[in-house]
Amino acid sequence: MEMQILLFGIALPSFVGAAFGIWFMRRKQAGRLDCFVGLALATTLFLSAMSEDSLIQFMALNRWLWFPISMLLGAVVVGAGLLFAQSPLTRTLVVLASTISAAILLNIPSWEIFTNRLFLGVGAATSAIFLAQVVKRRANISTYIALSLSLIGPSVLVMLSGFAKLAIPIGAVSFCLGIISLVHIAIQSKSLDHAVGLSGAVVIASIAAFGAATGFGYDTTNLPISSWVIAAIAPLGLWLGELPMIRSRPTLSAWARICGCAILAATAILIAALFLSSNSHSLSE
Amino acid sequence: MFLSLAPTLTFAASLLFMLVANTQQSPVVAPVVAPTTAQTTQNKSAADATVWKIDDTHSMGLFRVQHSGAGMFWGRFDGVTGIITTSGIPTGTLALDVSIDTNSVSSANKDLDGHLRSPDFFSVKEFPTMTFVSTSSKKLPGNMWEVSGNLTMHGVTKLITTNVEMTGQAESPRGKKIGFEAVFTIDRSEFGMSYGVEKNAIGNSVRITVALEAGSS
Numbered sequence: 001m002e003m004q005i006l007l008f009g010i011a012l013p014s015f016v017g018a019a020f021g022i023w024f025m026r027r028k029q030a031g032r033l034d035c036f037v038g039l040a041l042a043t044t045l046f047l048s049a050m051s052e053d054s055l056i057q058f059m060a061l062n063r064w065l066w067f068p069i070s071m072l073l074g075a076v077v078v079g080a081g082l083l084f085a086q087s088p089l090t091r092t093l094v095v096l097a098s099t100i101s102a103a104i105l106l107n108i109p110s111w112e113i114f115t116n117r118l119f120l121g122v123g124a125a126t127s128a129i130f131l132a133q134v135v136k137r138r139a140n141i142s143t144y145i146a147l148s149l150s151l152i153g154p155s156v157l158v159m160l161s162g163f164a165k166l167a168i169p170i171g172a173v174s175f176c177l178g179i180i181s182l183v184h185i186a187i188q189s190k191s192l193d194h195a196v197g198l199s200g201a202v203v204i205a206s207i208a209a210f211g212a213a214t215g216f217g218y219d220t221t222n223l224p225i226s227s228w229v230i231a232a233i234a235p236l237g238l239w240l241g242e243l244p245m246i247r248s249r250p251t252l253s254a255w256a257r258i259c260g261c262a263i264l265a266a267t268a269i270l271i272a273a274l275f276l277s278s279n280s281h282s283l284s285e
Numbered sequence: 286m287f288l289s290l291a292p293t294l295t296f297a298a299s300l301l302f303m304l305v306a307n308t309q310q311s312p313v314v315a316p317v318v319a320p321t322t323a324q325t326t327q328n329k330s331a332a333d334a335t336v337w338k339i340d341d342t343h344s345m346g347l348f349r350v351q352h353s354g355a356g357m358f359w360g361r362f363d364g365v366t367g368i369i370t371t372s373g374i375p376t377g378t379l380a381l382d383v384s385i386d387t388n389s390v391s392s393a394n395k396d397l398d399g400h401l402r403s404p405d406f407f408s409v410k411e412f413p414t415m416t417f418v419s420t421s422s423k424k425l426p427g428n429m430w431e432v433s434g435n436l437t438m439h440g441v442t443k444l445i446t447t448n449v450e451m452t453g454q455a456e457s458p459r460g461k462k463i464g465f466e467a468v469f470t471i472d473r474s475e476f477g478m479s480y481g482v483e484k485n486a487i488g489n490s491v492r493i494t495v496a497l498e499a500g501s502s
Binding site: 005166218220221 | 388395396399400401402403404405408409410411477480484
């Protein structure tokens with residue numbers, strides 16, 4: 001069973017997403033197809049989720065599948081919008097439209113109230129905009145590695161809460177980003193300098209935020225809310241590399257970006273693990 | 286001026302209505318499978334009908350499923366509530382209306398309990414209860430009845446038929462007591478719980494035992 005999960009749940013979707021992502025990044029003729037990098041990542045999430053659950057059933061039964069569906073929709077909205085949006089204001093509006101349209105679809109336990117989902121969408125958009133600032137400046141391997149590590153946080157947290165079918169797709173996107181960073185290293189191509197772009201930043205920020213929200217919504221182990229919040233904002237750890245005393249030093253800045261995301265992801269996991277461990281001890285006393 | 290604004294106002298009103306309606310949106314409800322058209326025997330609402338309230342302390346549900354194609358894994362539910370209606374026991378009719386709190390699932394392993402409560406299995410946040418409501422009963426020899434009814438689990442309702450055994454009756458200072466037990470088998474994938482089935486990690490066929498004790502004041 002584990003091999004099948006690794007193959008169909010993680011490896012295949014990740015390679016498909018990475019292949020599309022790299023293809024979009026290499027197509028520089030107008031430098032515009034990078035707006036669909038996010039769609040490649042959302043496709044990885046979707047394919048992995050479909051391997052865990054049947055699409056045929058989801059209309060009636062499995063509401064958690066609205067999460068990968070909403071991510072796909074958000075990726076399409078941001079990709080298509082960025083094709084035409086040129087000014088900073090219109091690009092911001094596109095980001096908002098993407099996350100809010102994704103939030104509208106996310107009708108899952110604990111998020112049935114529409115206004116709560118609206119706030120979640122606005123929060124994800126804010127996170128995405130902040131993330132995009134760094135991604136635009138730091139289009140290199142360390143950014144991919146850092147973002148890959150950041151998504152391990154929500155993935156492991158969801159797994160600790162007992163929801164394997166959600167943890168695997170988020171982990172697949174993390175793995176996909178890892179593959180892209182390896183390809184960067186392998187081919188040393190200067191043409192891959194768009195990195196994930198604004199669309200990728202929106203989708204990654206959304207996957208972290210909505211993934212954590214979905215995990216929180218289904219959580220029956222009552223993990224601390226702080227762990228879910230930290231996991232949701234883990235990609236913003238990139239900003240550690242932008243501190244004034246660090247950002248002018250490329251190597252230190254790269255390591256700071258990686259450490260920033262890793263620390264946030266690890267903190268979320270540690271809080272959850274300590275909580276679960278203390279609960280086990282109190283039950284056995 | 287007002288006439289030129291009318292379409293805009295109408296559109297805005299429609300948008301506002303949709304937003305308000307969205308706040309009233311209820312969770313997705315699974316489609317209900319209607320029972321078969323087989324002739325049903327209506328329970329008599331005669332004067333001799335007795336209504337028994339299920340004692341959740343002394344009632345439970347057990348399930349057994351094969352793990353990794355090898356051993357059998359057992360789990361239990363404790364939050365069993367509901368009503369049993371009998372008429373003319375031990376020869377008359379039997380009606381069951383049983384509800385089980387899915388959050389009460391227990392495997393004696395805390396980590397596994399969390400997994401069982403997740404959407405991988407019972408998804409207790411979406412489906413906090415599973416129910417059985419009988420539609421007909423037929424007296425069999427001895428203390429047995431053949432009971433048909435709608436089993437609703439994980440948002441799916443299916444008609445099942447099972448033999449129910451009356452395990453005993455007693456008089457106590459707190460009133461009369463009666464006990465029933467049923468054992469039946471389902472395919473969990475038919476109820477949308479297919480995690481591990483394709484990979485043969487966890488069996489599809491689940492044997493369920495329900496033991497009920499009920500009291501009548």
